[in-house]
Amino acid sequence: MTSITRTLLAGLLAGGLLATQFTTLTLAQAGGDATQLATFKSWTAWKGKDGTGDVCYISSQPQKSEPANVNRSPIHFLIIHRKGLGTKNEVQTLIGYPFNTSNSNASAAIDGKAFPMVTDGEGAWLADTSGEAGFVAAMKAGTNLVVKGTSQRGTVTTDTYSLSGVTAAMSEIDKACA
Numbered sequence: 001m002t003s004i005t006r007t008l009l010a011g012l013l014a015g016g017l018l019a020t021q022f023t024t025l026t027l028a029q030a031g032g033d034a035t036q037l038a039t040f041k042s043w044t045a046w047k048g049k050d051g052t053g054d055v056c057y058i059s060s061q062p063q064k065s066e067p068a069n070v071n072r073s074p075i076h077f078l079i080i081h082r083k084g085l086g087t088k089n090e091v092q093t094l095i096g097y098p099f100n101t102s103n104s105n106a107s108a109a110i111d112g113k114a115f116p117m118v119t120d121g122e123g124a125w126l127a128d129t130s131g132e133a134g135f136v137a138a139m140k141a142g143t144n145l146v147v148k149g150t151s152q153r154g155t156v157t158t159d160t161y162s163l164s165g166v167t168a169a170m171s172e173i174d175k176a177c178a
Contacts, residue, residue, distance in 0.1 A: 033048055033049070034046045034047060034048025034049075034055070035047060035048070037056075037172050037173070037176055038168075038169070038172055039165075039169075040165030040166075040168035040169045040172070041162070041164040041165030041168075042060050042063070042161065042162040042163070042164050042165050042166070043058045043059070043060045043164075043165040043166050043168075043169035044058065044059055044060070044169065045057075045058050045169045045172035045173050045176070046058070046059065046173075047173070047176045047177065050082075050084070051084075052082060052084030052085050053082075053083050053084025053085075054081075054082075054083040054084060054176075054177050055080065055081070055082050055083070055084075055177070056080070056081045056083070056173035056176045056177035057078050057079060057080040057081065057173060058078065058079050058166065058169040058170060058172075058173055059076050059077065059078045060076065060077050060161050060162075060166075061074070061075060061076055061077075061161075062075055062077075062147075062159035062160055062161050063160055063161060063162050064159070064160040065157065065158070065159045065160075066157065066158045066159075067155070067157070070097075070151075070155055070157060072095070072096030072097050072157075073094075073096045073097070073122070074094070074096060075093075075094065075095060075096040075159055076093065076094045077092075077093045077108075077145065077147065077159075077161055078090075078091075078092045078093070078094070079091060079092075079136055079139070079170065079173075080092060081173055081174070081177040082177075083177045088132075088133075088177075089132040089133050089135070089136045090125070090129075090132060091108070091125060091126045091132050091135050091136075092123055092124070092125050093106075093108065093117070093123065093124045093147050093159075094122055094123055095122055095123070095124060095147070095149050095157070095159075096122065097122060097151040097152070097153075097155075097157075098121055098122055098151065098152045099119035099120075099121070099122070099124065099149055099150065099151065099152070100150045100151060100152050100153075100154065101119070101152070103150060105148070105149070105150055106118070106119050106124045106147070106148065106149040106150070107147070107148050107149075108124075108126070108135075108145060108146070108147050109145070109146045109147075109148075110135070110138040110139055110142040110144075110145050110163070111138075111142045111143055111144060113138065115127075115128075115131065115135055116128070117147075117149075119149070124147075124149065136170065139163055139166050139170075140163075140166060140167045140170065142163045143162075143163055143164075144160060144161065144162060144163060145160070145161040145162075145163055146158060146159070146160050146161075147159045147161070
């Protein structure tokens with residue numbers, strides 16, 4: 001995935017995901033609206049549009065964030081299908097702070113198996129995009145997801161997500177953006 005695509009995704013989703021507490025997600029930066037398709041335990045499926053066409057994604061917020069006393073903007077983990085670009089299973093996290101650019105050491109681990117991530121601003125993506133389908137398969141088979149990162153200030157954070165409901169949420173966006 002190119003840096004431009006990553007930036008567009010971060011802008012598209014960061015603007016809208018701040019509103020996930022509400023029933024409607026607005027993707028004003030993308031010139032379209034997203035609607036909540038369904039919530040499956042810890043994961044919510046969404047569908048919207050951007051300049052390239054339909055965008056479907058699942059999102060979740062961590063069940064636990066450490067350290068607890070750190071001030072962060074909303075934190076989300078996403079799997080994104082961009083029908084207009086023909087892409088599926090784009091893995092992204094919005095960590096809630098700018099990553100340390102000199103030593104981000106960001107990673108996502110599913111049941112202990114670590115996947116390195118690359119960072120840009122407050123977003124991170126799998127370092128090896130060819131592994132995205134395998135990552136999604138591991139999510140479906142797993143029980144928890146742990147995301148680690150280091151902020152610009154040097155604070156190491158750990159966010160723990162439940163994977164309960166991820167398979168049903170993925171099925172929903174697979175149908176919606178087929």
